Amino acid sequence: MLFxxxxxxxxxxxxxxxxxxxxxxxxxxxxxTPGYKAxxxxxxxxxxxxxxxxxxxxxxxxxxIQNSHGIVASTQMAYRIPQQASxxxxxxxxxxxxxxxxxxxxxxxxxxxxxxxTVKGLKRAIKGTG
Numbered sequence: 203m204l205f206x207x208x209x210x211x212x213x214x215x216x217x218x219x220x221x222x223x224x225x226x227x228x229x230x231x232x233x234x235t236p237g238y239k240a241x242x243x244x245x246x247x248x249x250x251x252x253x254x255x256x257x258x259x260x261x262x263x264x265x266x267i268q269n270s271h272g273i274v275a276s277t278q279m280a281y282r283i284p285q286q287a288s289x290x291x292x293x294x295x296x297x298x299x300x301x302x303x304x305x306x307x308x309x310x311x312x313x314x315x316x317x318x319x320t321v322k323g324l325k326r327a328i329k330g331t332g
Contacts, residue, residue: 212313219310236290240282
């Protein structure tokens, strides 16, 4: 039995959710940095892409180009368009970033709960207890 089939999309969802938390945290940390441009990526589109294209490039030698941030390439990141940019050119809107961060955390927790339930079910099946 392959674990990808057992956990479904939740492994990819956790990886993407973790990376998105990093991006959103960086936006929040730079809320007062003049000229900082808020970045993000489309979680749903990335997850669909992970499901459809499970084949990834592998860096097997030191000279191979590697994705610097693992699951999300910098080319897949977009600059967020603010409702109202600050005068210093910063595009971080703290309220929006906090809302996105909270929603991302909830999705992450949901995937963790699913995986936890699946692991507990597998343990029960192996032990033969009900």
